[in-house]
Amino acid sequence: MKSLKRYFPVFVMPTLVAFLIAFAVPFVLGLFLSFTEFRTVSDAQFVGFLNYLKIFTQDATFLNSLWFTVKFAVVSVITINFFAFIFALLLTRDVAGTKVFRTVFFMPNLIGGIVLGYIWQLIINGVLFRxxxxxxxxxTYGFWGLIILMNWQMIGYMMIIYIAGLSNIPTDIIEASKVDGAGWFTTLFKITIPSCMPSITRCLFLTITNSFKLFDQNLALTAGAPGGRTRMVALDIYETFYGRIGFEGIGQAKSVIFFLIVAAVSLTQLILTRRKEVEI
Amino acid sequence: MKRIICLVLTVILSAVLFTGCGKKQQNALVYFLNFKPESAAVYEELARKYEEEKGVKVKVVTAAANTYEQTLKSEIAKTEAPTIFQVNGPIGYNSWKDYCLDIKDSKIYSYLTDKSLAIKDGDGVYAVPYVVEGYGIIYNNAIMDKYFGLKSRQQKVNSVEEIKNFATLKIVVDDMTKHKSELGIDGVFASTSLSSGEDWRWQTHLLNIPLFYEYKSTEEGKDPTLSLLDAKEIAFKYEQNYKKIFDLYTENSATVKNLLGSKSVADSMAEFALSKAAMVQNGNWAWSQISGVKGNTVDANDIKMLPIYTGIEGEENQGICIGTENYFAINKNVSEEKRKASLDFLDWLFSSETGKKYVTEKLGFITPFNTFSESETPNDPLAREINRYLNDKETTVVPWIFTAFPSENFKKETGSALLDYVQGSKTWDEVKQTVVDKWKSERK
Incomplete structure (x- = not known):
């Protein structure tokens, strides 16, 4: 134990330094900047809570974007997890070719968001043009376009996590339930789903945070058009910060509020679903 | 002892981790942040040439289209900040004035033919324009000739030369639409591109005209750009004229209204280059886009430009819109040595033989500098049209007063409103209201 302590800096230092430089310092700096007025990050002047006030008084875009984002997150979290779980159930059966399908479903996740956005813009426009x-x-088109895009991209990833969870369920419990006379539905709801609660926790966390933070896909698919009515919060922050001279501090303040919202939502979810996890 | 070794190891490890990021470039004295992506390659060539001739290293970084402000914002905060950057007029100067060096004693300012073009603040001169550009309605004369040769056409207007106002333009355009299959075009006007970031031709350039007439004579002898710059609110007196020309574009377009939101400027220039449209509103910078389209069917000698008529009284004498939104500024927060090197580079670019050759031939700039002689102007068809209008005694050009528009966001909101209007989700009154309201709220 003692010798392990001695090597602490060797193992932890590089990561710690990287964490400080890439996360902690920018985070604190960002927090500080949200209380200032600045043009470039090196010439900030303290203004207190003025930026936070302005979000709600001068600039109506934030609340609209937030509402759009919430709607999007609710729909996409439900659809992604629903379909991912169904696919996972199907692909953990003893049928030939499941490995191929797992790979195929996972692949969209490897394509970058911007590229995906443009590809789906072409596809959706190709249909709508007719x-x-x-x-x-x-x-509405933009909204459902984003939902389809996100589903297409995220289902494969979530499916892999569900598959891992499903294949960890000991077969003896399932056999036992069968012996006890449980049907397919009863097994699913009483055995399978409770046993893979850890996967569900993880998937919900990932989909909730990803849906809230969605940026590339939004930028490439609609860029907020028409009239900013498909602009999600991340894009709104970006456009406030970069697109409007004199609004840098406000953009920064928006991102702090956004952080608090996402953290609150995802932590609540973690606590709620963790409680449901059972030891096997 | 061991502990020390540990520490040293850790430091080395972390150092190795970050060496990749901080790869030192050979220090360049001049760092030029370029605004025009279409000229990126030429500027890089120029930088090499300059280093060969003068032995001074020039670093050129080009911001991607529509991201200049973003790039500048993050670059200028760095230790190796740009030494030459660009502002887009008085409004752009306002947001960057803490970074602009006073260049009233510089050579580049002394070359300026019309000193009033530079951006001044008090006694100082802070930014100098380097290119004069013009826009109007570009048309393909071959298609126009074909149209005027048709027997079944209307008989009121008989040549392009007779188009002197909105009424005559409308007669011709409406009638051309009726004959579009005979002319082999999809629409008279190329697509009114309204996708995000592609709508500047309407929310900036077209809006320039009604606002110019509104502010043309507010105060005797006062420059309309300055009047507009002082305007806290606008009446938008000529909104109906703005509507007229915008409707003319969209109703006689190569693309149906509902699809305009997915069109880009490149799309509409391609339609023009392939003779699928007879007219397109754009400026002389579009020449490279027209000539660059694969399989383009427009003969360079057929490309001409008409003024944008909107039905405002007295427009018979109106020329095309000529001005600039490209100003060079020198970063005052870099070392004296760098500032001098940057000014020397600009001096070389606009007065040395090599520099001038590149400017006229490769960059295709019509410059506002007296170092260029009459023969040293670019020779593409659109540049020739600009020169024709500049020297035309009968018409007066419309200056670019959109450099006094309150903010990028104002233009953006106007563009969104126009998109909503063509898609039928907003009425024209709402568009008008957006322009008026946004002007007021963005001007603060």
Whole structure:
């Protein structure tokens, strides 16, 4: 134990330094900047809570984007996890070719968000053009476009996590339940789902945070058009910070609020689902 | 002892980790942050040439289209900050004035033919324009000739030369739309591109015209750009004229209204280059885009430019819109040596034989400097049109007063409103209201 302590710096230092430089310092700096007015990060002047006040008085875009993001997150978290779980169930059966399908479903996750956004913009526009519309004709198209895109991208990833969870369930409990006369549905709801609660926790966490923080896909698919009605919070922050001179501090303040919201939502979710996890 | 070894090891390890990030470049005295992506390669060539001739290293970084402000914002905060950067007029100067060096004693300012073009603040001169550009309605004369040769056409207007106002333009355009299959075009006007970041031709350039007329004569002898710059609110008196021309574009377009939100400027220039559209609103910078389209069917000699008519009284004498939104500024927060080297580079670029050759031939700039003789102007068809209008005694050009628009966000909101308007989710009154309201709220 003692010798282990001695080597502490060797093992932890590099990561710690990287963590400090890449996370802790920017985070603290960002927090500080949200209380200042600045043009570039090196010429900040303290203004107190003014930026936070301005978000709600001068700039209506934040609340609109937040509402759009919440709607998006709710729908996408439900659909992604629902489909990912179904796919995982199907692909853990003893059928030939499941490995191939797992790989195929996972692949969209390897493509970058910007590329995906443009690809789906082409596909969706290709369909809508036939009816004389485009993805920017109405915010609804953009909303469902984003949902489809995110599902397509995230389902494979979540599916892999669910598969890992499902294959960890000891077969003897399932056999036991069968002997006790449980049907397929009863087994699913009483044995399978409770046993893979850890996977569900993880998947919910990942989908919730990813849906809230979605940026590339949003930028490439609609860029907020029409009229900013498909602009999610991350894009709104980016546009406030970079697109508007004199609004840098406000953009920074928005991102602090955004951080608090995402942290609160995902921590609540973690606590709630953790409670449901059972030891096997 | 061991502990020390441990510590040393750790430091080395972490040092190794970060060496990749901080790879030292050979220090360049001049760091030029370029605004024009289409000229990136030429500027890099120029930098090499300059190093060969003068032995001074020039670093050129080009911001991707529409991201200049972002790039500048993050670059200028660095230790190796840009030494030459660009502002887009008085509004751009306002946001970067803490970084602009007073260059009233510089050579580059002394070369300026019309000193009033530079951006001044008090006694100082802080930014100098380096290129004069012009925009209007570019048309393909071959298609126009074909149209005027048709027997079944209307008989009121008989040549392009007769188009002198909105009424005559509308007669011709409406009638051309009726004959579009005979002319082999999809629409008279190339797509009114309204996708995000591609709408500047309407929310900036087109809006320039009604606002110019509104501010043309507010105060006797006062420059309209300055009047507009002082305007806390606008009446938007000529909004109906803005609507007229915008409707003319979208109703006679190569693309149906609902799909305009997915079109880019490149799309509409391609339509023009492939003779799928007879007219397109754009400026002389578009020449490289037209000539660069694969399989383009437009003969260089057929490319001409018309003024943008909007039906405002007295427009018979109106020329095309000519001005600049490209100003060079020198970063005052870098070392004296760098500032001098940067000014020397600009001096070389706009007065040495090599520099001038590149500027006229490769960059295709019509410059506002007296170091360029009459023969040293670019020779592409659109640049020739600009020169024609500049020297035309009968018409007066419309200056670019959009450099006094309150903010990028104002333009953006206007563009969004226009998109909503063509898609039918906003009425014209709402568009008008957006322009007026955003002007007021962004001007603060």
């Amino acid at each position: 009816f004389g519309y485009s993805i920017t004709s109405d915010a």
